[in-house]
Amino acid sequence: MKPKDWVLFVALGLIWGSSFLWIKIAVREVDAFTLVGWRLLFGTLGMVAVIALRRPPFPRRRSIWLALALLGIINTALPFVLISWGQKTIDSAVASILNSTVPLFTMVIAHFVLHDEPITARKAVGLVIGFGGVLALLARDLEAGNLGVGILGQAAVLLAAVSYASASVFARRTMREVSPLVQAFVPMAIADAIVWTAATQVGNPGRLPALPLTW
Numbered sequence: 001m002k003p004k005d006w007v008l009f010v011a012l013g014l015i016w017g018s019s020f021l022w023i024k025i026a027v028r029e030v031d032a033f034t035l036v037g038w039r040l041l042f043g044t045l046g047m048v049a050v051i052a053l054r055r056p057p058f059p060r061r062r063s064i065w066l067a068l069a070l071l072g073i074i075n076t077a078l079p080f081v082l083i084s085w086g087q088k089t090i091d092s093a094v095a096s097i098l099n100s101t102v103p104l105f106t107m108v109i110a111h112f113v114l115h116d117e118p119i120t121a122r123k124a125v126g127l128v129i130g131f132g133g134v135l136a137l138l139a140r141d142l143e144a145g146n147l148g149v150g151i152l153g154q155a156a157v158l159l160a161a162v163s164y165a166s167a168s169v170f171a172r173r174t175m176r177e178v179s180p181l182v183q184a185f186v187p188m189a190i191a192d193a194i195v196w197t198a199a200t201q202v203g204n205p206g207r208l209p210a211l212p213l214t215w
């Protein structure tokens with residue numbers, strides 16, 4: 001990798017990792033659906049500007065648009081809401097560790113869905129080491145019995161990881177001809193519409209946070 005790639009990689013890790021901390025702060029005052037709705041709205045507006053500047057080609061086939069819509073659900077709306085809801089009862093550190101299982105679940109799902117991604121002996125060893133590493137990071141909470149608290153929250157974050165992994169494999173099969181910018185923009189916009197619709201039914205979108213830190 002080039003130095004520029006390493007900088008982008010580290011920046012992505014910092015942004016992604018810190019999001020769990022900010023989610024934990026925000027869910028003290030905002031319900032999961034409303035929080036995700038605002039996050040996706042800001043992201044969608046930012047992508048509108050990028051799309052306007054770069055003008056990538058949009059797909060014409062209906063099947064691709066349906067695939068983009070499904071990605072909006074399983075790669076954005078569902079995992080975002082599950083993680084936000086789960087962090088109401090679990091620490092941000094636990095959530096981030098559980099979310100680190102995404103590549104492990106991706107490997108397992110790809111083995112059954114993609115003909116060119118079998119689990120070899122080397123990958124099997126990697127899976128064992130990976131899951132072992134997750135357990136090692138959670139060892140202190142396991143010993144203290146803290147993981148039993150918020151078991152539904154932990155399950156929600158793990159389900160989000162499975163959803164991310166499924167989306168990754170699905171995108172590999174369906175998004176070969178789609179611009180990365182379109183892959184980022186369209187599912188996000190669709191997910192935002194879905195989440196805001198749900199927020200009006202089960203959330204409280206009219207409630208504004210009182211704490212400056214939440215904003």
